[in-house]
Amino acid sequence: MLSELDYSAIFLTFKLASLTTFILLIISPPLAWWLARSRVVFRPLIEALVALPLVLPPTVLGFYLLLSFSPDNFIGRLWFSVTGGSLAFSFSGLLISSVIYSLPFVVQPLQSAFVNLDKNYLEVASTLGFNSIEAFYRVVFPMIMPSYIIAGALGFAHTVGEFGVVLMIGGNIPGETQVVSIALFDHVETLQYQQAHLLSFCLLAFSMTLLVFIYGVLQKRQQRVIHA
Numbered sequence: 401m402l403s404e405l406d407y408s409a410i411f412l413t414f415k416l417a418s419l420t421t422f423i424l425l426i427i428s429p430p431l432a433w434w435l436a437r438s439r440v441v442f443r444p445l446i447e448a449l450v451a452l453p454l455v456l457p458p459t460v461l462g463f464y465l466l467l468s469f470s471p472d473n474f475i476g477r478l479w480f481s482v483t484g485g486s487l488a489f490s491f492s493g494l495l496i497s498s499v500i501y502s503l504p505f506v507v508q509p510l511q512s513a514f515v516n517l518d519k520n521y522l523e524v525a526s527t528l529g530f531n532s533i534e535a536f537y538r539v540v541f542p543m544i545m546p547s548y549i550i551a552g553a554l555g556f557a558h559t560v561g562e563f564g565v566v567l568m569i570g571g572n573i574p575g576e577t578q579v580v581s582i583a584l585f586d587h588v589e590t591l592q593y594q595q596a597h598l599l600s601f602c603l604l605a606f607s608m609t610l611l612v613f614i615y616g617v618l619q620k621r622q623q624r625v626i627h628a
Contacts, residue, residue: 402598408575409583410602416491416579417559420498421506424555425548427499428506433536435507436514451504458501462568465497469569489571494579497569498559506555513547514540546617553617557610560603 402410435447453461469476469487479487487493517540525535541548563581570577572586580599587596 402595405574405578406583406595406599409578409580409599412491412575412577413560413579413581416494416498417556419495420502420559421552421556423495423499424502424506425552428503428510428551429541429548432507432510433514433540436511450507453501454504458562458564459568461501462497462565465493465500465565466568469493469496488569489573489577491570491576494566494570494577497565498562501562501565502555502558505558506551509547509551509554510544513544517543546620549617550614553610553614557607560606 431450435443435450466488467473469479471477471480471486476487479485479492483492485492487496521539521543522535525539530538561581562579563585566577566579567582567585570579570582572578572582578586580603584596584599584603587593587599
């Protein structure tokens with residue numbers, strides 16, 4: 401049976417994933433739109449920075465974030481002066497690092513959708529008198545909604561499965577920074593294989609369900625394209 405600490409880790413994991421996804425679904429569409437349409441010379445640099453978590457080992461990213469969150473550095477010192485608490489080894493630190501770590505999983509599907517969007521729709525919106533913001537939210541956004549849903553699901557799933565970054569930033573504080581992946585690691589280290597099996601099965605079932613949902617959305621989108 402799962403222990404009280406396991407349930408606490410599950411709750412904390414879904415709290416972290418939900419808040420991370422909520423933030424990413426707000427900040428990612430404008431960034432993806434800019435990356436899809438901008439022609440400035442430094443765009444490849446911004447794209448590389450966004451995609452960096454895809455190729456950088458999580459422990460490396462976590463290490464530099466941990467240094468940045470330290471009270472000895474500007475970000476950590478500023479956070480401490482405003483909140484009175486430490487950013488490292490806290491839920492707030494986990495949230496910020498999760499947003500950075502999961503950013504490409506939300507931005508890239510949206511960027512791809514914007515790149516493949518038929519520009520004729522934007523021209524029609526312009527002839528109707530829509531400004532750029534109105535065209536985005538009243539024409540573009542509804543058309544890329546399946547990609548938006550998929551991006552959110554990918555960001556949520558990726559946050560649930562985090563290990564290296566959350567271990568570096570949050571450590572292993574029950575009820576504060578101990579997420580499911582860390583609790584699972586604890587069970588394996590202490591040879592509590594039954595609890596490890598239960599947590600692993602929960603993650604496996606969740607991941608499989610989410611993938612079925614994502615591929616279901618993709619299939620419906622493909623069918624709409626075929627019948628259009």
